[in-house]
Amino acid sequence: MSTINLTIDGRAIEARQGMTVLEAALAAGIYIPNLCADPDLRPFGACRLCIVEVEGIRGLPASCTVPAGDGMVVRTDSPLLETTRRTLVSLLLADHADDCLACAKNNRCSLQTAAAYVGVRERRFPKATRVLPVDDSNPFFTYDMNKCILCGKCVRVCDEVQGVGAISFVNRGYDTKIGTLMDRPIISSLCESCGQCEAKCPVGAITAKNYQQPSRKVKTVCSYCGVGCGLLLHVRGSKVIAAEGDRESPVNRGSLCVKGRFGYEYVNHRDRLTRPLIRRDGVLQEASWDEALELVATKLAEHRGKFAALASAKCTNEDNYVLQKFTRGVMATNNVDHCARI
Amino acid sequence: MRAGRHGADIMEAVPHAVIEGMIIGAYCMGARRGFVYIRAEYPLAVRRLRTALRQARERGFLGRDILGSSFDFEVEVMEGAGAFVCGEETALMASIEGNRGMPRSRPPFPAQSGLWGKPTNINNVKTWASVPLIIGQGGDWFAGIGTEKSKGTAIFALTGKVANSGLVEVPMGTTLEEIVFGIGGGIPGGKRIKAVQTGGPSGGCLPARLLNLPVDYETLAQAGSIMGSGGMVVVDEDTCIVDLAKYFLSFTEKESCGKCVPCRLGTHQMRGILERITRGEGKLEDIDELLALGETIKAAALCALGGTAPNPVITTIRYFREEYEEHIKKHHCRAAVCAGLVKAPCSHTCPAGIDVPRYVRLASVGKFAESLAVIREKVPFPAVLGRVCFHPCESKCRRGQVEQAVSIMGLKRAAATYGGESWRAKTRVSPPTGRQVATIGSGPAGLTAAYHLAKRGHLVTIFEAAPEPGGMMRLGIPAFRLPRDVLDQEIAEIEALGAEIRTNSRIDSLQDLLRGGYDAVFVATGAHQGMKMGVEGEDSPGVIDCVSFLRRVNLGEELAVGDTVVVVGGGNAAIDASRTALRLGARRAKIVYRRTRQEMPAADEEIDAAVAEGVELEYLVSPVRVTTKDGRLSLVLLRNELGSVDATGRRRSEPMPGTEFPIACDTLIVAIGQQPESTARLGLAKGRGGTIQVDADTLRAAGGAVFAGGDVVTGPASVIEAIAAGRQAAISIDKYLGGDGDIDERLAPLEDLLDLPPLEEGERHRPEMPSLAEGVLAGFREIELGYGADAAAYEARRCLRCDLETE
């Protein structure tokens, strides 16, 4: 891919053809505040925080929607840009429920970051007085549009990445908000509860229920299906408290489905089997691994030729391959099937 | 292609031209599909367009292989849901694609990647409809219309306070004036034009004084407006400029697609600020905040909807800042529109804030004593005002929108006539403060200030240069409009409170007064110097300025005016001079005025009264020179035509060369205005036209103890404005002398609102004012006789009680 050369804040920058000015700047380590830009989503240009001055272009274009061009001269900081950004953030703050300390996104919120960066030090506009209903219908996450900054990331990820289109902008003007078809509760919409929107929401407008911040994150692979999505399990002590899509995983690049994202609770479930059980005298009783394996091996040997195997979609291709090989080669039968066929 | 209102009109009238233009355009560009995007609210346009499309298909002008050219083209009609933002091309395309009408950033431009990612060309209906004409008649023909940079014609939807509204097509470069006055027929109801909003809700608001601007892209942009969607709304003096800005901004606030922060939230905050200002909760900093927000929105909004939304606010602040400040500082809405500030339009408009609805209501049940007391709560001249007030209140009276305004002035006179003297019992006079105040001038301003200051316990001396007190009420206004006993009576009330009037006492030095023991001085010396015409021969014998003329007559001189008197001017003074001349024995009196009756500053009733007495009027003429022959004067005049509009919203007169003609007369009275006599001696800061400069809120002139008000500050105005200035001066001086400045009092008990007679429904006309039948023959006896008590009560019941209206 060809490279282009541009100047940002007096520095000569190399960028890849096709990058936006914002991407080029960020890649070169020049921070421009932004709220609606996202590397996984198409440029949108709604929050206007990433405005810059470009020689030869009138006004203050949003760098997230301006393709980086060869020879371009860009300024990311000037008194005009600073005051404009401060005004924009002040406008957002006036329209945002003041609930930071009790908010699930506290300390992870992009609006906080932006406000701190542009330096809003006063309440310039009177606080919004409207109160929008909170949609609590989904068992995994909550929609609280009182905190929404209308960055559109949720709408776009649902449409562009998830291909579902359960949510959209509804109404116009100041009354614009994120909603479903006919403004029904999210649970009665097309929504698949994948939580992709929750993961993208930069503020506390869409939050996972009962979310707590982890003490560490553990990189792993989702055990639900054969796709093998990369997971970062959020862990406190020895307890898994949340799952996050691993953006570095080439399989899912951060995306997850409802099970991978929200179906982690079985890990800590009290009914979960952690030891093998053997039925003795009609009752399942705990046994050691050696005992159990011994028993299975004996039984399998007894059943050669009188055997069928049912494979699972939760297993990887490799596991399923080994299973059919074992069935045919060792158990001497072609009775192999798979749950997804039933 | 897109169609708003005027596009719809074109499509209703000449849909074939639109289709032809699109076919030609498509052929040139190699396009194969065309769309007409039109709001579903224009069903007639949709139907006619569909018919025209069918006809075009039938004749082979659309479809495959058009006329054997191997060129294919089809046109589809898309009906939009009427979102304003869909006029923005990227939102329009999103809408055609079936998505939410939301703009996106360009690049990519539609020509690179438009509808469904295909190169797309978007133009207005009018543009396409022009294409066949341009192809047919050539580009030079088209370029010949309009101006250097803006070619062709502009189409406007002319609406608002204009006689003829509707769609107007003019060559680019036509002035606003030609559109509003020429085509639009001017402003109905004798009102003054205030501003024109061009470019629809996101355009700019241009003041009357810019009406001579040519309408083209560059000029409008320079003035802060746009051509925009071609809206043109004319507003008159009854429109509040802040309310207007709020109205337009609320529209764009609602129509914002909601995508970007500056437009969605910025317009919301701006509207909130405007809302607060119109409720009287504004702060002066709000004006700067509006401008700052406006600039941010303009600079940072994604699309042109947001980029232009602040225009009405920015331009109204640019051209009408003082109206914003009035709302904020004085809680005053000069158009009497803003519901949060205006209890009743009449009392709001009264410069002295007289509680009109209350005294009118009391008169309606025959309680004239209380009615008079209510008037007296604010002013010491009920009987004078009941005869000569210019009654600005009536021009805003809501009843005027039904038949005629309530005769607020006539009812004031009735209260003064039938109200007796019981009000006096309740007036409160504070104990003496030992402070001394000098008032220079005994006109309504000086006397009013003296009245209130005396009641606040200060010792007041009024110095008057003339031999008798009253200012212009005596020296200007003739006795047939204001009998001297009426004036004397009300002045006597003021003297009775202890204010001393020293006539024949001209004051030339403020220092002398201050050194002589006065703690504060109020300068209210009026405007008594007649203006000169500046033409040859104006100093000839027989030529006299109006103020001197009236003054001499009013002080008892028997002036001989001869047979024919000509008065130059168009104000109330000119009218009074002509009527006085007739009473002095002139057989003919003629007023010559440079504009037309519509522009005449004199009150309509006064002009009518003069005409009824036989005064002749000659319009659209200007004096050129005065010559004298055999003891007779000859005034040479030049005919005028009406030209552009001036700062006051009236049209200027422009002389037509070669139209000179003389008229002969014995006396020529020059009544083209007055200004204060040289105030230089008083050593105060000078304003425009020889006036004194003061702080607008306190009336304090430079130098701590000196205040000034009335005509000497404003230039020639009115009795009621002078009274209002006197009130303000009394408040400021009382505070300056250590008082609390509270000059208001309650002289009438609060009404029992539960005991009101029901509102009169239905049409009901103002009774005619009875007057002396003899007219001029009655000499200087008062012409108008005032309402009888029953007629007054009847008239008072026409009041709609705006102050009691609950929202």
Ligand SMILES: Cc1cc2nc3c(=O)[nH]c(=O)nc-3n(C[C@H](O)[C@H](O)[C@H](O)COP(=O)(O)OP(=O)(O)OC[C@H]3O[C@@H](n4cnc5c(N)ncnc54)[C@H](O)[C@@H]3O)c2cc1C
């Ligand atoms: C012909 C005419 C008709 C009018 N008709 C109407 C009408 O119908 N309704 C209406 O509302 N208004 C009318 N007006 C206007 C109105 O009369 C004035 O606006 C009003 O009187 C101004 O009041 P004032 O107190 O400021 O000054 P004035 O009334 O002019 O009083 C100023 C006084 O100060 C005195 N003075 C000046 N210099 C000195 C000095 N150095 N020392 C001492 N005294 C001094 C003057 O002699 C005068 O008496 C009319 C004006 C004119 C000329």
Ligand code: SF4
């Ligand atoms: S949970 Fe998934 S499907 Fe549901 S709205 Fe969010 S992104 Fe769309």
Ligand code: SF4
């Ligand atoms: S809910 Fe969150 S992601 Fe969606 S628009 Fe609002 S702030 Fe953006």
Ligand code: SF4
């Ligand atoms: S400027 Fe207004 S209308 Fe345009 S994109 Fe932004 S929010 Fe939408």
Ligand code: SF4
């Ligand atoms: S109708 Fe009555 S209250 Fe209303 S403006 Fe007229 S006089 Fe005033």
